Amino acid sequence: MNAIVSSAELFKVHRFDTLPAAAERDLIALCCFGRGGSNIVWSAIASSPDVISMADEWHRAVYGHIPFAGDHLRRLVRYVQRRHVCTRRDTGKEAASSAITRGIARFMMSSLRMRDVEDKPEAKAIVAKVMDYSLFNVDLIGREFRSTRLVVLTRHPLGQCESLMRSGASLENAIIKYCEVGTAMAKLADRDGHLVHFEELANDPNKTYEDLFGFLDVSRPDAYWMKRKKFGDARDKNTDVGRSDYHLIPARKLPEVIDKTAFEKSAARLSPAQSERIMAQCGSTAEQLGY
Numbered sequence: 001m002n003a004i005v006s007s008a009e010l011f012k013v014h015r016f017d018t019l020p021a022a023a024e025r026d027l028i029a030l031c032c033f034g035r036g037g038s039n040i041v042w043s044a045i046a047s048s049p050d051v052i053s054m055a056d057e058w059h060r061a062v063y064g065h066i067p068f069a070g071d072h073l074r075r076l077v078r079y080v081q082r083r084h085v086c087t088r089r090d091t092g093k094e095a096a097s098s099a100i101t102r103g104i105a106r107f108m109m110s111s112l113r114m115r116d117v118e119d120k121p122e123a124k125a126i127v128a129k130v131m132d133y134s135l136f137n138v139d140l141i142g143r144e145f146r147s148t149r150l151v152v153l154t155r156h157p158l159g160q161c162e163s164l165m166r167s168g169a170s171l172e173n174a175i176i177k178y179c180e181v182g183t184a185m186a187k188l189a190d191r192d193g194h195l196v197h198f199e200e201l202a203n204d205p206n207k208t209y210e211d212l213f214g215f216l217d218v219s220r221p222d223a224y225w226m227k228r229k230k231f232g233d234a235r236d237k238n239t240d241v242g243r244s245d246y247h248l249i250p251a252r253k254l255p256e257v258i259d260k261t262a263f264e265k266s267a268a269r270l271s272p273a274q275s276e277r278i279m280a281q282c283g284s285t286a287e288q289l290g291y
Contacts, residue, residue: 022105025052026125027145028216029138031188032153033181034131035163037198040258041153043225043246044209045127050218052116052123054108058130058141061111062104105144125218132177135184149216150193152185154289157282158275159198159266171274178278179285186288195290199263205254223250226257 028045032038046053054061108128116123126145130138142148155163157178164174189195194215201208213220225246249257259265267275279286 022109022126022144023146025123025145027142027148028125028127028151028218029142029148030127030129030151030153031135031138031185031193032129032131033155033160033164033178035167036153036155036160037201037262038129038131038153039227041151041196041201041212042127042129043227044221045151045212045216045218046113046116047221047224048213048216048218049120049221050123051125051127052120053113053127054111054129055113056111058108058128059134061128062107101140101143104141108141125216132181135181135188138188150188150191151196151212151216152189152193153196153198154182154185155198156263156291157182157278157286158270159263161278161282162266162270166269171277175278175281178282182282182285182289186285189289197290202258202260202262205258206251209251209254221251223248224254225249 028051030038030042030045032041042053045051108126112126128141130141134141138148138150154160157175160178161171161174164177165171169177194212196208196212209220209224226249228245228247270278
């Protein structure tokens with residue numbers, strides 16, 4: 001196996017002529033912030049021989065099939081989700097909900113990495129990267145699968161807000177997103193989700209992965225695919241997933257590759273006033289997430 005592959009090769013989409021049933025697979029939903037280090041964990045889970053990955057984030061893979069109707073579909077999904085508890089007389093709502101969940105599952109199963117499908121014919125699980133406000137759709141996303149396991153990857157508010165700001169968000173919007181999405185994450189973690197703190201991952205990746213793969217009940221790989229991209233002061237905007245190479249990193253070398261000082265560097269880029277405001281407004285949410 002090549003130790004380096006391009007994103008274009010790794011993320012090539014497999015389009016099934018006859019789609020396998022989602023009910024024959026387990027779903028691993030990686031619930032995460034955008035710009036929160038999620039690509040590291042997503043790639044790690046997808047490195048397992050038991051797991052096939054989607055070729056893109058969930059919202060892009062699903063909404064991308066309907067380019068003119070993304071906003072309308074979001075509204076419809078949220079409407080059905082709010083009202084998915086139906087009486088027997090609510091057959092119209094039940095039918096609408098079933099149609100949406102079947103459609104979501106079909107889009108997901110038709111957006112798998114070709115490389116994974118070809119190399120892992122016996123894989124028992126699909127991993128989907130569910131980001132930000134898409135977390136509110138987790139119940140619908142997993143309904144057609146055999147089972148769903150939730151992995152909640154979170155980050156300290158100082159590091160997460162600084163990362164969002166460095167990617168173009170205002171301080172105010174970064175704080176709002178952290179509080180809203182973080183509250184949803186805390187609720188998912190309370191529902192038998194496996195909580196992963198990005199800072200703990202950076203400090204001891206092998207221990208974090210030992211616990212994670214034990215929770216998921218899938219084989220732990222000897223090496224992990226990791227994306228090479230810009231970090232730190234050099235990154236001032238979102239990096240397109242299609243423009244980076246992926247490197248196969250042996251487990252023993254993970255501590256050398258993942259920066260243990262990422263949090264300290266992020267916090268240092270904030271002014272004292274910014275840090276104080278972030279903690280004042282995000283502190284209670286951070287406590288719900290175990291900080």
